[in-house]
Amino acid sequence: MSATTAAPHPRIAELLAELEASRRELLAVVQALPPEMRDAAPEGDAWSVSQIIEHLGIVEDGGGRLLSKLMKQAQADGAFEVETSSVLDSLNQFDIANFNRRIEAPEQVRPTGGVTVAEGLERLEAVRERLTTALLQGSGLALGTVSYPHPLFGPLNGYQWILVISMHERRHAAQIQRRAKL
Numbered sequence: 083m084s085a086t087t088a089a090p091h092p093r094i095a096e097l098l099a100e101l102e103a104s105r106r107e108l109l110a111v112v113q114a115l116p117p118e119m120r121d122a123a124p125e126g127d128a129w130s131v132s133q134i135i136e137h138l139g140i141v142e143d144g145g146g147r148l149l150s151k152l153m154k155q156a157q158a159d160g161a162f163e164v165e166t167s168s169v170l171d172s173l174n175q176f177d178i179a180n181f182n183r184r185i186e187a188p189e190q191v192r193p194t195g196g197v198t199v200a201e202g203l204e205r206l207e208a209v210r211e212r213l214t215t216a217l218l219q220g221s222g223l224a225l226g227t228v229s230y231p232h233p234l235f236g237p238l239n240g241y242q243w244i245l246v247i248s249m250h251e252r253r254h255a256a257q258i259q260r261r262a263k264l
Contacts, residue, residue, distance in 0.1 A: 093241060094221040148243060173249065
């Protein structure tokens with residue numbers, strides 16, 4: 083499915099950098115936690131840190147599979163990117179990273195609770211590697227021309243789905259940080 087040369091398209095490069103930044107933030111917050119807090123049982127109906135990490139892996143894995151389908155659609159349509167403008171502000175109206183607004187996760191992305199933080203982080207790393215590989219292979223496809231509806235935000239194009247993954251990770255990193263009062 084490769085539509086790219088050696089260097090990724092500017093929009094993909096921008097989104098890969100955004101994904102890397104959100105992951106660094108998450109890892110810094112998790113690593114700053116006292117070890118006993120990483121896998122501690124949640125209080126009330128809140129998720130534990132390990133459940134949050136598991137949830138992030140589930141969401142990113144599903145998002146990666148969806149993006150692969152969108153990239154195949156763009157390729158089948160012969161849609162190659164000519165725009166290079168930034169897409170980072172395209173979801174600002176949704177304030178996704180705001181963890182103060184409670185959002186109920188759909189059943190299919192809820193954690194099972196059977197994963198430790200270490201196991202969850204390993205899965206996140208593997209899922210991110212697959213996502214990055216797919217994005218590099220599909221670099222140059224016009225991902226703004228293909229879309230799929232998000233359950234909360236409505237139709238999102240391929241670039242926005244990538245951005246949602248990053249913003250969602252930042253949302254939960256801030257949630258963990260607040261809970262730990264780091």
